[in-house]
Amino acid sequence: MLSAEFLAQLYGALMALAILVYAILDGYDLGVGILLPTKNKQQADTMIASIGPFWDANETWLVLAVGLALIAFPLAHSVILQALYLPVAIMLLGLILRGVAFDFRAKAKTKYRDAWDVSFKVGSIITAFSQGFMLGLYVMSFDTSAQSYTFAVLSGIGVVSAYGLIGSAWLVMKTNGDIYHQSLVWCRRFNAVSLIGVIAVSMVNPLINDFVAQKWFGTELSILLLPIPFACIALFIFQDRVLANLLSCQEKEGSWRPFAISTLIFLLCFLGLVYSFFPYVVPNELTIYESLADPSALTFMFFGVVLVVPAIIGYTVFSYRVFWGKTQELTYY
Numbered sequence: 001m002l003s004a005e006f007l008a009q010l011y012g013a014l015m016a017l018a019i020l021v022y023a024i025l026d027g028y029d030l031g032v033g034i035l036l037p038t039k040n041k042q043q044a045d046t047m048i049a050s051i052g053p054f055w056d057a058n059e060t061w062l063v064l065a066v067g068l069a070l071i072a073f074p075l076a077h078s079v080i081l082q083a084l085y086l087p088v089a090i091m092l093l094g095l096i097l098r099g100v101a102f103d104f105r106a107k108a109k110t111k112y113r114d115a116w117d118v119s120f121k122v123g124s125i126i127t128a129f130s131q132g133f134m135l136g137l138y139v140m141s142f143d144t145s146a147q148s149y150t151f152a153v154l155s156g157i158g159v160v161s162a163y164g165l166i167g168s169a170w171l172v173m174k175t176n177g178d179i180y181h182q183s184l185v186w187c188r189r190f191n192a193v194s195l196i197g198v199i200a201v202s203m204v205n206p207l208i209n210d211f212v213a214q215k216w217f218g219t220e221l222s223i224l225l226l227p228i229p230f231a232c233i234a235l236f237i238f239q240d241r242v243l244a245n246l247l248s249c250q251e252k253e254g255s256w257r258p259f260a261i262s263t264l265i266f267l268l269c270f271l272g273l274v275y276s277f278f279p280y281v282v283p284n285e286l287t288i289y290e291s292l293a294d295p296s297a298l299t300f301m302f303f304g305v306v307l308v309v310p311a312i313i314g315y316t317v318f319s320y321r322v323f324w325g326k327t328q329e330l331t332y333y
Helices: 006-037 041-051 060-072 072-083 085-107 109-139 147-174 177-208 210-217 228-250 257-277 293-320
Strands: 280-282
Touching: 006 041, 006 060, 006 109, 006 147, 006 257, 041 060, 041 147, 041 177, 060 293, 072 085, 072 280, 085 109, 109 147, 109 177, 147 177, 177 210, 177 228, 177 257, 210 257, 210 280, 210 293, 228 257
Parallel strands: none
Antiparallel strands: none
16 A cells, blocks of 8 residues: 555646646636627637637636545545535536536527627636635635635636736737737736736735735745746747737737747746645645545545646657647537
8 A cells, every 4th residue: 555645645646747737728718708798799609619619628727626635635524625615516507607608608609699798708707716716725724814815815816817828828829810919918017917926925915914925935946936936927028029029010920929838827926826735635634645535545646646637648648749720620529
């Protein structure tokens, strides 16, 4: 039987990987939904076509993350779900609205189509805001004070902006014409708002949480890890220069760069968040070791994980390889 310490670290790492990949992949298709025009059918069709082959598979990573939390850390899963029951329910409503609207917009009569586009947009905003709200409450250790809820609301707005950033960067990479140029403008605006959000969170988090402050400023690793926030800010500034350069020229060479930079920003922010709270899975309450399920059961599950996770990674990579390149005209089968 594998040791409890190894299993806790393994399943914790897999859960972190699933959350990160979900935030990037479903983040951009939520961002496209947030930006979806409701009065321009041609642009809406092109934007939907850009995410059509991927958006369902992207949500697999959310299912994987929640499933790993339930199986490997059931006590933490229970505590988190109790604290976030309402925003989780609202997020699920947003996901359902997105799913229904995505399919029904293809089948609805012309006069109802705009309504389904609005539904897809609203569902995307609800989902993104709910996830940001939950992240804010998590950072605040599920405190129920007015200050915590205010921070959670601001966090929700920040995540909507972050998804708008990576969603518009995706459109820069995948589209041409008017949408391409409009996406450059969107991306630059969301880049500025997201930069402000990251700076604010980087300053507030150590101030409200002594454990986080100790990890960033009171350990031997602090000197090595402190450059992470500054590297993140540097990427925002570099992103702005890249977008300005793309806006000023007619060439689309390098249109992949905004998405790549946005992905690196997401990665650095996530690494900073994980480092801030590790080994806690419930801030200041439960560590991954304290909330671990029975090691014998997790050892048995390990052999399934060895097969399932590489399979998910494999078909994800394959699907992106097949549908790489600029978006083609939208068709339904």
